[in-house]
Amino acid sequence: MSEKRDLARFLERIPYARFLGIDVDRRGNEITTVMRFQEKLIGNPVLPALHGGAIGAFLEMTAMAQLAFETGIDAPPKPINITIDYLRSGKPEDTFARAQITKQGRRVATVHVEAWQEDKSRPIAAAHGHFLLKQPDEEGTAADAGAAT
8 A cells, every 4th residue: 555554545445445434444564454334234133143254245345454554555465265253143243353464475465353343351252264364466467367358
C-alpha cells in the first residue's frame, strides 16, 4: 500500500467487506476488526444467531487486513484455503477479531484468526488459512492479462 497502514481504504475496496460493515480499530501496532451488528447478518432468526457465512467472511477479511497491515501489500491476498471452527453461536451484537501471521514466506502466508463478542477469552469462531501474496510486479500483470481477453 502506498500508505502502509491505511486499512480502512484497503477494506473499502472489497465489496463484501463493505456489505458486512467491517471497521478497523488500530492501536499502535495492533489491529482489531469490528463487524457492527446489522439485522441482515442474522442467519437463524429463532435463536437469533449470526449467519455462519458472515462470521467466516469476517474472519477471512480480518486475515487479509492483518496481512495488508504487516506486509504493506496493496492488492488483497488470494485465499488458498481456510478452515473455520465455529465454537459458539454469534449473538446479535458487535463482533471483534484479531489475526496473527504464524508463518510468512515470499509468496504464501499462514494466518490464525479468532473472533469474539463480549469476552475475548470466549471466542465464537477461529480460522486458520493460507494466502497467496501478490508480488508488486504481478499486480499490474493480472490487470493487463484480464484486459487482453
